[in-house]
Amino acid sequence: MSDSLSEAWDFLTQAAAEQDDGCRIPGRSWVPPILEDLVLAARNTSLSRYYPFTSHARLRFSTGPESWIGNGDDLAVGIALVPEGRYLVCTQASHDAPVFVRLETADADEAAAMAEHLVNAGS
Template identity: 50%
Template sequence: MGPERESNDSIEAEWNFLVRSAANWDNRPGDYPATWVPPIMGALADAARNSALSQFYPFISHARLCFSTGRRHWLGEGDVLPVCIALLPGGSYSVAHRHDPAKVLLETTSPEEAVAAAVDALKEYLRS
């Protein structure tokens, strides 16, 4: 069973949930075959939370860390931003366009480098 959400809709509450979810993901039982991702979500969640990306609502979709301008983007309450960070089976991260994962901006083993590339790609969306 995964972590529970806090009862408020704040961005901070969503980041708290993401960090708990990432720890849950990384601590899942079992072996990590080469066809799936090793436990690297927690490092990515921490790096993203400590960056300019923390002003957006985070969510995980298909082993990708994505960002939105609203908590319930699927209900039209906010827009999903055009860049996400995917976890790759080899233990690395891929920063890519949300709708075209083949448009890779960066592949790296460093969560900080992945976050920096995402911040750079999303600079027009960032508040100063």
């Protein structure tokens, strides 16, 4: 994958659609098939200026394309998928800090808007 921000969003959108297809198969996964809606909603906000990635059924954002090797920093805001088909917008100061749930919703646009607000407010 390229370092292009647009390509990163394109890649994740396609991967989310494929993951959702797999999650629709009964008994295959506990993860609900709601990731593509979330990725599309987030891409329509100012979160699109960050690199998206998934981690443990959670949509995350970074300032660079490869934060796991030091090329960018992960933002403190993430959106988790939960079994009931809902989203949890969470903040976490660091990987070993407690996670704080800021919103629980079934609406992808609402989750993305809250994440955008938290990022813009410095969470």
